[in-house]
Amino acid sequence: MADYYLSPGDNLQEAADKALPGDTLHLKEGCYRQKVVLRAPSITLVGEGPEKTVLTGSDYARKLDEQGREYNTFRTYTLAVTADDITLRSLSIRNDALDPVSKGQEVALSVYGDRFHMEKCHLFSTQDTLFLGPLPLDLVARYKDFLPDELRKSHPLKMDISDCLIEGSVDYIFGCGSCLFNACEIRQIPDGRTNGFIAAPAHWEEMSEGFTFRYCSFTCDPSVPEKSIYLARPWRDFGLCSFESCAYGPHIKPEGFDSWRGSSRHLTARFFEAPAVPGRAAWVRQPDRSAPEAVLS
Numbered sequence: 001m002a003d004y005y006l007s008p009g010d011n012l013q014e015a016a017d018k019a020l021p022g023d024t025l026h027l028k029e030g031c032y033r034q035k036v037v038l039r040a041p042s043i044t045l046v047g048e049g050p051e052k053t054v055l056t057g058s059d060y061a062r063k064l065d066e067q068g069r070e071y072n073t074f075r076t077y078t079l080a081v082t083a084d085d086i087t088l089r090s091l092s093i094r095n096d097a098l099d100p101v102s103k104g105q106e107v108a109l110s111v112y113g114d115r116f117h118m119e120k121c122h123l124f125s126t127q128d129t130l131f132l133g134p135l136p137l138d139l140v141a142r143y144k145d146f147l148p149d150e151l152r153k154s155h156p157l158k159m160d161i162s163d164c165l166i167e168g169s170v171d172y173i174f175g176c177g178s179c180l181f182n183a184c185e186i187r188q189i190p191d192g193r194t195n196g197f198i199a200a201p202a203h204w205e206e207m208s209e210g211f212t213f214r215y216c217s218f219t220c221d222p223s224v225p226e227k228s229i230y231l232a233r234p235w236r237d238f239g240l241c242s243f244e245s246c247a248y249g250p251h252i253k254p255e256g257f258d259s260w261r262g263s264s265r266h267l268t269a270r271f272f273e274a275p276a277v278p279g280r281a282a283w284v285r286q287p288d289r290s291a292p293e294a295v296l297s
Contacts, residue, residue, distance in 0.1 A: 012036045012055075019043045027053045027091060035059070038113075039150070041083040047091030050122035050165070055079055060097040061104030073105040073128055074135070074147055080110040082150040092122040100127035100170065100191055107131055111177060112151060116159040122167075126191045129168035132177030132211075133157055136202045136236045156207060169193070174200035174235055178209035181216055188220035188229050188251055196224075197258065199232035201239035203270075210240025210270065220251040227251070233258040234269040242272040242287055254279040 001022035006015055008030035015025055021042035029052040036055065038045070047053025057078030063071045079093050097106040105128040112133040123129050134140065134153045143152060159179040166173065166184060169191035173181075188196060198218070203210045211232075218231070229251045232241045256277065259266035272287040273280060 008032050016040060029053055031056060035078060037080045037082060038086055039083050042085040044087040046089040049090050050092040050120065053091040054094060055091060056094040056096055058096045060106045073107060074151055076105060077107040077110040081116060082112045084114040086113050086116050088118040088121055090120045092124065095125035098126060111159055112153050114157045118164060119162045120164065122165045124167045126168055127170040127172065128174060129172035130166055132159060132175035132179050134176050136176060137204060169196050171197050171200035173198060173211065176202050179211055181213045183215045185217045185219055188224050190221055190223050194228060196229045197233050198229065199241050200235040201232065201241045202236035203238055203240040205238040207240060212242045212244065213246055214244045217247045218252060219249050224251045227253050229253060230258045231256045232271060233260045234265040237265050237268040238270060240270040244274050244287065255281045257281045257284055
């Protein structure tokens with residue numbers, strides 16, 4: 001195990017590629033405008049605090065690559081984690097494209113590794129801030145000749161995210177990963193549209209674990225209108241999402257959940273909330289475990 005200390009002028013990709021299991025990459029204060037993929041397992045990436053160490057990019061879905069093809073959502077990440085047992089701590093990851101209406105999706109962090117852990121970090125973008133792999137199975141097949149194999153994993157992955165701030169506007173926590181969000185702040189920002197959605201789970205039917213938000217606070221920028229944001233909508237049939245003992249700001253719609261553009265996915269969606277909140281969509285259920293009172297502000 002070794003410790004490496006890096007500055008904004010250093011090549012993070014080169015350092016990550018040389019890292020061995022157990023190594024820690026320490027990122028000193030500053031802005032790292034680099035696109036990075038973590039492919040070495042069991043390494044830690046740690047900054048000097050989310051306000052001090054910032055990894056940033058600006059790719060977007062409608063950007064054209066050297067072959068004239070659109071980037072597509074899944075190539076817009078600033079940081080992609082494709083190895084297992086990766087830890088991120090005390091840094092910010094941003095996508096500064098900041099115009100999803102005209103540019104399309106803008107991912108900050110994509111995770112395709114198992115047993116991923118992140119704490120005391122800040123993720124910032126607009127639409128599709130955080131992708132938690134794997135892809136839905138239909139996209140694994142569709143992108144066979146478009147995305148590299150490391151972005152097309154098709155087995156369940158587990159993650160946990162603790163004490164982090166995640167900001168976005170539409171579907172900004174999405175994918176098929178099994179992830180526990182513990183004591184995180186999920187903050188809505190405006191992007192010029194009248195409505196927004198926070199989580200977009202796409203877990204397939206065989207998966208028994210999805211997105212679990214536990215003791216999280218759902219907050220917003222002061223300019224976000226009241227009762228304009230849905231907590232979740234199913235990106236695919238059988239999407240799995242649970243909200244337990246969370247605090248909700250006034251921007252959350254009373255019904256809480258949407259079925260996705262008038263589809264019938266509410267018939268298969270596995271959405272849970274505890275305790276029950278009056279006025280929620282009738283197809284939202286309570287999990288088996290008990291939970292203390294929700295907080296409505």
